[in-house]
Amino acid sequence: MRSSLTNNYKLNLIQWYPGHIAKAEKNLKEQLSRVDVVLEVRDARIPLATHHPQMSEWVGSKTRILVLNRVDMITPQVRSLWVDWFKTQKEVPYFTNAQQGQGVAAISKAAQAAGVELNQRRRDRGMLPRPVRAVVIGFPNVGKSALINRLLGRRVVESAARPGVTRSLRWVRISEQLELLDAPGVIPAKLQNQDAALKLAICDDIGQASYDNQLVASAFVDLVNELQATAPDLLPQLPLQTRYELDSTNYTGESYLHALAEHRYKGDVERAARQLLTDFRKGLLGTIPLELPVN
Template structure:
């Protein structure tokens, strides 16, 4: 049995408590998902936390999935009454539409304030999502300058901080939040593959083997065959990692696993989704 993926460091537990406290003061929630795994990267408690507050759904890293898959997700969310905003926060794509949506929520909030005889104020928005889905990069793009630290690894943002975007928007940058227990291990593996969870949580060889099996399941085996010169259809993911280690890395399976994971994470294998919209 592969080791279970579980990760809930102290700073995340603390951040979750602070976030719940701050949510009382927030007008609109920007939930950032990983476009490669929109379902696995959705925190199951978000709906319970935000109640009736408006939510702007952002699928970041949209550059890492094919256009056809993007359209399929758009249609799937639309059928569920939601409007997904696709962004590439690194390159700044799709940011303007997100900004407009947040401002529109602010206009509505201030209309209600005026109706109650209160003065208008900037809309307070919070950006939430799993670690490393691109929340800080998104905030920096919305702001037009680097105001918060961001990097391609989980756990860079450690505390909550308010950032003034404009006269009309204030944004709360929150550390990544994850469930205290990852009940769905299939989703946990996808989070590990996409590096949306701290590396202390998982075993690289197990996760790389799962990536190989998943790519075969999604009919992307040709990418593995042409890139590494090994046919994944004739072996399991685990066997593939060892075969790759023997053919290229003097039998070093850890090095082979890391190479495979990094090639996927950096987009060197191409635009590959690890989830497709459910058919129901």
């Protein structure tokens, strides 16, 4: 599904590359030579928008495990569509809900399986086996720290629902077989694809300083309307009407936001925008994917 959200808003404004991210990326590149396996974590609602364009360069010849987190925020049907699509790309995605621990054991097994191969090569060269070293890479706030905490079985990495909590790189011993490098969220230095940038903003996978809530909430409504028109069976029936008792289908995103403000928030458009985004991010509007596989 292709959308042209930015055409509606002439929005070329979402750029966010704070200093700590630039520094973390430099440190990450220095550490990558010590890493055997890359766990690439993406947001299951926007698996394409949360793919970092430099990922293949960082991975090189290492084993890469693709993790689509927040599987609880899409339907089983959408999950199946992505499984089929990634198969055409010769990739196998692992779906997780890191907050609840769903799917995490399979990630650990996949990383350790890569280690078996690594240590066989070490033995063949007369070297002692060692734990496999894995790194978790992804955009801010896609659930990397929650995944590490689940892999560990205890909370050692600060995890919060705001981008940029992890500021430094650190190695964490998961087991005798596995060590993990927790890296801060990385984003491209320039967000060339503004449709993707809007989706990152809607999902809160990028810093709030980079966007205007009202523009992003309006774009979200347009996207929901587009999905309702093109793939109604893949999202809840009239999710905005169900939540706010105001149907969005006859409105543009911007006009709906103003109507919603009048209807529920005493005309406060900013409050309406914030509430819409918060409700989506908390799953209160139901399971709404913002991307579907492109045929």
